[in-house]
Amino acid sequence: MTATEQRFREFKMPDVGEGLTEAEILKWYVRPGDTVTDGQVICEVETAKAAVELPCPYEGVVHAVHFEEGTTVDVGTSIIAVDTDPGAGPAEAPAPAAEPAPAAAEEDAEPQGRQAVLVGYGAAPSSTKRRARKPQPGVPAQEPAAAAVQAELNGHAAAPAPAAPAAPAAPAPGRPLAKPPVRKLAKDLGIDLATVTPTGPDGVITREDVHAAAAPAPATEAPAPRPDATEAPAASGALRPRETRIPIKGVRKATAQAMVNSAFTAPHVTEFVTVDVTRTMKLVQELKQDPDMAGLRVNPLLLVAKALLVAIKRNPDVNAAWDEANQEIVRKDYVNLGIAAATPRGLIVPNIKDADAKTLPQLAQALGELVSTAREGKTSPAEMSGGTVTITNVGVFGVDTGTPILNPGESAILAFGAVKLQPWVHKGKVKPRQVTTLALSFDHRLVDGELGSKVLADTAAILEHPKRLITWA
Missing domain, CATH: 3.30.559.10 (Chloramphenicol acetyltransferase-like domain)
Known part of the structure; x- marks a missing residue:
């Protein structure tokens, strides 16, 4: 164990029952920056059997909380990091899992440099070619000349400019990029991530993207009433939802x-x-x-x-x-x-x-x-x-x-x-x-x-x- 690991202690989700494999974080009682003592209750989790309060086995200052309330976490996964020697000055805590690198950093990296990955995905098995970045809302598309220069810098030949405006590029095949808590949210809401438009860096799907996909699209024209329709119009004229989905957990x-x-x-x-x-x-x-x-x-x-x-x-x-x-x-x-x-x-x-x-x-x-x-x-x-x-x-x-x-x-x-x-x-x-x-x-x-x-x-x-x-x- 390195000196950094000895200072920043990761508390993993324990098996609080008999062979349980996961637990949902119901409520956090601490936040980053809070002082904690050995044995202090830091959160409440719900297992398949009951709700249980978890005590902290370390004394120090909360450095990071890795999961939000409502997230289901596997047993053995780190849920919180505690700085056991906060008086030693600033230090970089070891990350419990790899995070995607910022887009700017990726652009400046060499082709053989470190590739940003999401938890559970690992590095892409392909070569040094990078996936084309998706245009961000409000950001103008790159000019053809600039694209050619960028391609040359990346070691690739620039494609000739099309005579007519090109159609939007299809999303890259494969599993959509999203962090585990976002995948859990999409699963609970019954949303297929393949249908969600990402707005995060490097095409990563965020929680806001999932909520936006789950929200009903605004109706442009009031549909004609069906003979078998049972929903009643709300004050605004929109129809009340006829179903409520409750996650089974x-x-x-x-x-x-x-x-x-x-x-x-x-x-x-x-x-x-x-x-x-x-x-x-x-x-x-x-x-x-x-x-x-x-x-x-x-x-x-x-x-x-x-x-x-x-x-x-x-x-x-x-x-x-x-x-x-x-x-x-x-x-x-x-x-x-x-x-x-x-x-x-x-x-x-x-x-x-x-x-x-x-x-x-x-x-x-x-x-x-x-x-x-x-x-x-x-x-x-x-x-x-x-x-x-x-x-x-x-x-x-x-x-x-x-x-x-x-x-x-x-x-x-x-x-x-x-x-x-x-x-x-x-x-x-x-x-x-x-x-x-x-x-x-x-x-x-x-x-x-x-x-x-x-x-x-x-x-x-x-x-x-x-x-x-x-x-x-």
Whole structure:
């Protein structure tokens, strides 16, 4: 490592999860010139699992920030440079990647001199001939005589001047020139770079070029209305866009892939049961007044979680995983209970470690912390790994039930529907009772119909008569 490299330290995007390959920079907390200390949070990134804050491992002054917010960066790529000895005076920091040289510098260079390249392209494999520069907006085209002199200086014979004005030169074949962040922006916006007119030096496509290509062209004449047109004219007379494109990335991208893998790997079976939970709802109100539960999150989901844990204890074979590589069923002697949580970044499933070993107050505290952390977007990848069984509470949306898809690697997931006042036969008479529907999806490779039915029936029986939390535990 050279003295310059020892002074200017490059911080690379770390693998903040389990084998993740990329992360999106959500927000920078520092800018060039800011003083940073070892362990100070410098940015927030979103991986395929969660949003994570990254601490700086160096102390000094921020020399350069290599990527803008919203850029997806591969793990192992330098994202920031820190000058660890700012008092040593000015020094040229090593560039993390080659940048295109200015156009003027290229013109002055010898034919055998250094050729400017973009990150990921390398030098052109051809000879010393340079690609003709594209005319810049507002700059007059070079006169034929000047072109001939320039060609002679470059070691090439000047072509005879055409009798008539020549047509604009076609763009050079090959991959359009653009930096990785610009390519990422074009991909997110659905823009083909081959159709974008570059305005940057040496024909490089800039972010402004991509945004200009993405913007709808101004209409010169209002089109005639179509019989099937559904868009309404805006105040200016232009038509409202009928589609909005949202890039698939981060948590939502990972969730989609996981659900597809689960749905087409594990054979799902879903069973349903409708149960009278009037006594459970009464117990929830009593627990809210209990001094031992003061300050804790007490709601129906808490008792559903406790009921499922007791049912698993009575039927431990449901708490297992299918090991395809070794052709084994791995029964877990612990329960890491996942709770599906909807966040602005998508659905995540953090889990309560060793939930089966917790008392009701401990379970309530863990559940409250899990929900609060998820809402703040601070759930770590470790909190979402290692789950064994999951609960998804669709009742909070007023939904009666559903057919939930298993979390990859888990054997069962319970959907808890809305609790509603319904007519119910109770002690031989039709009375209004608090009723809900439970749905249990399970992996039929290792959970057969009998086992799945027992788990669902036991859970329902506990919620109908919550005193079984004591007698069955």
